[in-house]
Amino acid sequence: xxxxxxxxxxxxxxxxxxxxxxxxxxxxxxxxxxxxxxxxxxxxxxxxxxxxxxxxxxxxxxxxxxxxxxxxxxxxxxxxxxxxxxxxxxxxxxxxxxxxxxxxxxxxxxxxxxxxxxxxxxxxxxxxxxxxxxxxxxxxxxxxxxxxxxxxxxxxxxxxxxxxxxxxxxxxxxxxxxxxxxxxxxxxxxxxxxxxxxxxxxxxxxxxxxxxxxxxxxxxxxxx
Numbered sequence: 001x002x003x004x005x006x007x008x009x010x011x012x013x014x015x016x017x018x019x020x021x022x023x024x025x026x027x028x029x030x031x032x033x034x035x036x037x038x039x040x041x042x043x044x045x046x047x048x049x050x051x052x053x054x055x056x057x058x059x060x061x062x063x064x065x066x067x068x069x070x071x072x073x074x075x076x077x078x079x080x081x082x083x084x085x086x087x088x089x090x091x092x093x094x095x096x097x098x099x100x101x102x103x104x105x106x107x108x109x110x111x112x113x114x115x116x117x118x119x120x121x122x123x124x125x126x127x128x129x130x131x132x133x134x135x136x137x138x139x140x141x142x143x144x145x146x147x148x149x150x151x152x153x154x155x156x157x158x159x160x161x162x163x164x165x166x167x168x169x170x171x172x173x174x175x176x177x178x179x180x181x182x183x184x185x186x187x188x189x190x191x192x193x194x195x196x197x198x199x200x201x202x203x204x205x206x207x208x209x210x211x212x213x214x215x216x217x218x219x220x221x222x223x224x
Contacts, residue, residue: 003062003177011059011178012186014052015156020045021183025197028212030219033131036212038204041128043155044080056155056177057087060125063177064092069151071123073115075099077138080127084155088125097122099138111141118146126154129174132163139170156180160208180205 015021020043028038046053073095076085082098089096097114104110122142126135129152139149149172157163157176167174184201187193193201204211212218 003059003066007055007059007062008178008182009186010055012182013190014046014049014055015041015043015178015183016186016190016192018045018049018052021156021187023187023193023197023201024220025193025200026217027220028217029221029223031130031223033133035131035208036217036219037130037208038201038211038217039158041130041156042080043127044083046155047083053087056084057091060084060088060153060155060177061091063153063175064123067151067153067175069123069153069175070121071151072120073097073117073122073147075112075117075122075124075138075142077101077124077126077135079134081125081154084127085125099124099141101134101137103141110145111138112145112147116145117142120147122147122149124149124152126152129154129157129163129176131160132166132174135174136166136170139167139172143170151175153177156183158205158208162209 022040025038028036030036046056074085074089076082076098078098078100086096095115097112100111129135142149151173153175155177158180184198188195188198
């Protein structure tokens with residue numbers, strides 16, 4: 001299957017129109033990782049709009065086929081990725097699991113809920129990848145329980161070079177459903193941002209860790 005430019009345009013429109021992406025070029029925020037960002041992404045909002053969510057899940061199926069990904073189980077990371085992973089697993093007829101941020105303090109003290117992953121290929125589905133630290137922790141948790149983890153697929157990703165290198169060390173490839181520059185182009189098209197702000201945001205995507213200092217900006221809030 002092939003993911004067409006038309007499908008990408010529709011998905012970008014969903015993210016903008018349903019408030020999954022917020023732009024804060026004048027008042028950036030600090031993520032838990034310490035990264036100061038003028039873009040906030042929460043693709044959980046899509047689950048409240050069934051038609052848009054259906055488009056996301058169906059296009060994800062096409063993207064998986066396009067990439068030729070091989071897996072036995074679909075995993076979501078505790079938090080935003082779980083609902084997308086569960087819906088996709090149901091659509092594809094695959095087992096669904098979720099990975100806790102921390103191991104349980106009771107019972108089997110496992111981080112993985114659903115079924116055994118020992119010796120199984122696990123595809124992680126994520127809502128969005130910024131620095132990827134929580135996702136990397138999930139990879140480590142799955143591998144500790146005997147899973148084979150080679151791929152992750154996120155709806156969106158900032159594509160930060162340092163993040164890519166972290167996953168390369170774990171022999172994991174992170175794929176995205178939608179290139180973030182397409183989201184910016186759609187935001188300009190519908191009037192959410194202008195061309196000047198688009199260029200600021202493209203600069204941030206290229207050099208996120210130094211962007212705030214270079215532009216004389218300080219964060220006005222922190223991620224909870």
